[in-house]
Amino acid sequence: MKRNLRTLRRLLPLFLTLLILFETAAYIAMNPRPQARFFEFYVLSANGSAGDYYPNNSPFIQTDQLVAWYLAVTNRMGSMQFIDIRVRLANQTLTTPNDTTLSPSSAPVVAEFKQFIQNNQTWEIPFAWQVLNFTTTQGYSRILQLQIGNVTYSTQNAPTCSSLSSCSFRFIFELWTWNLGSSEFQFAWWNGNEQQIAWLQLWFNLTPGVP
Amino acid sequence: MITKIAARASVAFILVVLVLLLLHPIPVDSQSNLQQQQLSKVIEDVLKAESAGAGPEEMGKLVAGLNSVLNLENQLQNLTPQDSNQQSQLLSQITSTLASVDAEAHQIETVASHRTFTNHVATYSLGAFAAFLATVIFHYVLLLRRRNRVKRVLRMKIIAK
Numbered sequence: 001m002k003r004n005l006r007t008l009r010r011l012l013p014l015f016l017t018l019l020i021l022f023e024t025a026a027y028i029a030m031n032p033r034p035q036a037r038f039f040e041f042y043v044l045s046a047n048g049s050a051g052d053y054y055p056n057n058s059p060f061i062q063t064d065q066l067v068a069w070y071l072a073v074t075n076r077m078g079s080m081q082f083i084d085i086r087v088r089l090a091n092q093t094l095t096t097p098n099d100t101t102l103s104p105s106s107a108p109v110v111a112e113f114k115q116f117i118q119n120n121q122t123w124e125i126p127f128a129w130q131v132l133n134f135t136t137t138q139g140y141s142r143i144l145q146l147q148i149g150n151v152t153y154s155t156q157n158a159p160t161c162s163s164l165s166s167c168s169f170r171f172i173f174e175l176w177t178w179n180l181g182s183s184e185f186q187f188a189w190w191n192g193n194e195q196q197i198a199w200l201q202l203w204f205n206l207t208p209g210v211p
Numbered sequence: 212m213i214t215k216i217a218a219r220a221s222v223a224f225i226l227v228v229l230v231l232l233l234l235h236p237i238p239v240d241s242q243s244n245l246q247q248q249q250l251s252k253v254i255e256d257v258l259k260a261e262s263a264g265a266g267p268e269e270m271g272k273l274v275a276g277l278n279s280v281l282n283l284e285n286q287l288q289n290l291t292p293q294d295s296n297q298q299s300q301l302l303s304q305i306t307s308t309l310a311s312v313d314a315e316a317h318q319i320e321t322v323a324s325h326r327t328f329t330n331h332v333a334t335y336s337l338g339a340f341a342a343f344l345a346t347v348i349f350h351y352v353l354l355l356r357r358r359n360r361v362k363r364v365l366r367m368k369i370i371a372k
Contacts (some may be wrong), residue, residue: 007350015346020336022345030334079261080274082254116277118270119261178260183251 037191039083040074041175041198043127047124053202059168060207061131068128069202071173075117077189082178084185087111089143090170090201091159097174097199102188105172105199108157111148129171131206141206143169161206170203246305250280253313260320264327269319276312280305 045052046068053069054061061067066167075081090096090107097105117123131147132152146153160165175198176185188195255282265273287301 011346011350014349018342018345019339022342023335026334026338079258080270082277102221114281116274116281118267118274170261178254180251180255183247 033075034192035078037077037189038196039076039081039175039177039189039198040072040122040176040198042072043173043200043202044070044072046070055203059203061203062136062207063131066128066130067204068126071113071125071127071177072122073115073117074122075119077177078119080116080118082116083114083123084178085113086174086176087127087148088172088174089146089155089158090172091161092168094159096172096201097187097197099189099197102195102197104128104174104187107159108155108170110146110153110155110171111151114211134206134208139163141167168203168205170201173200175199186188246302246309249306249309253277253309253316256313256316256320260316260323261302263320263324264330265319265323269323273312273316273319276308276315280308283308 042050043053044050047188048070053059053067055065055067066120071085073085075082075083086104087110088105089110090105094107095105097103108188113125115123115125128149129146129148131143132147134141134143134145140162142160143155143158146155159169174187175186177189178184179186188197190196254277257270257277260273261270283301283305287298287305290298290301
């Protein structure tokens with residue numbers, strides 16, 4: 001009896017040390033360290049590569065010429081996200097989103113694509129577009145109608161270009177995320193203590209004739 | 212007597228409200244605002260289910276439900292004001308889909324939180340059991356070593372040089 005008690009007394013510190021070790025391991029396994037929260041946001045060409053964005057490798061796009069891209073967003077935020085991709089049409093002078101002030105571009109929004117994305121899932125949006133109609137008044141050219149997918153968009157307050165040969169248009173793609181607190185989309189998301197934004201742009205020149 | 216009058220008055224009030232509602236249907240804008248609030252609440256509930264430990268398959272179902280609501284909203288936006296019948300049909304479809312996603316999210320949250328709790332209890336119990344087992348093994352290894360040492364000592368021969 002006395003011997004058993006002595007053995008128990010000797011084994012108890014060992015058991016307690018092992019218990020603390022194993023329970024710590026269990027806690028670490030069940031509560032992994034918070035990882036960086038971010039989105040992967042990219043544009044691919046029709047053949048799925050990060051290049052050859054334009055037909056015949058020329059950014060000079062004719063009216064009615066179809067250009068096919070794929071926009072893709074991968075959610076690495078650690079939870080389901082409700083996202084909104086805002087497509088803006090800009091010229092050279094309109095401002096792009098500001099990475100310091102985290103403000104969006106001043107260019108008008110042409111189209112929006114909304115989707116719920118699960119964590120670690122990628123959403124790919126076919127972005128086939130063509131300029132249907134543009135006008136030139138007093139030397140300034142303006143795109144009047146755009147077709148994206150099967151939908152025709154009439155561009156209101158569209159930017160102008162002074163000369164089609166030297167002035168470029170661009171699509172700015174902004175990633176907006178749903179803010180639960182304010183129940184609206186926000187341009188920047190929180191990654192720990194810092195806010196981040198994601199946006200892309202692709203330039204093109206408009207040409208009325210054969211490029 | 213007073214309760215009878217109160218009951219009649221409340222019935223009359225409800226009838227008046229109903230007649231007013233019928234005469235002035237709720238505009239689509241305020242309905243979409245209501246839906247926006249409902250959507251926000253459903254998103255919150257789905258996220259609660261996810262943080263309670265819902266798996267990718269369960270989340271996939273909920274996300275598919277939410278995306279179907281977005282599809283319906285897109286259809287609604289493409290309708291002309293003349294398609295009021297279809298508008299109300301789509302609105303009710305959106306409301307019912309949101310309600311079913313919300314109910315499913317609640318159900319998944321309950322199941323997931325129960326599952327997470329069970330997993331936690333099982334993991335911590337396993338830790339305690341592993342510590343006990345390791346202690347017992349250590350004890351018997353020491354015992355066996357001591358016994359072998361005693362055996363070795365007993366087998367020793369004294370040789371005179």
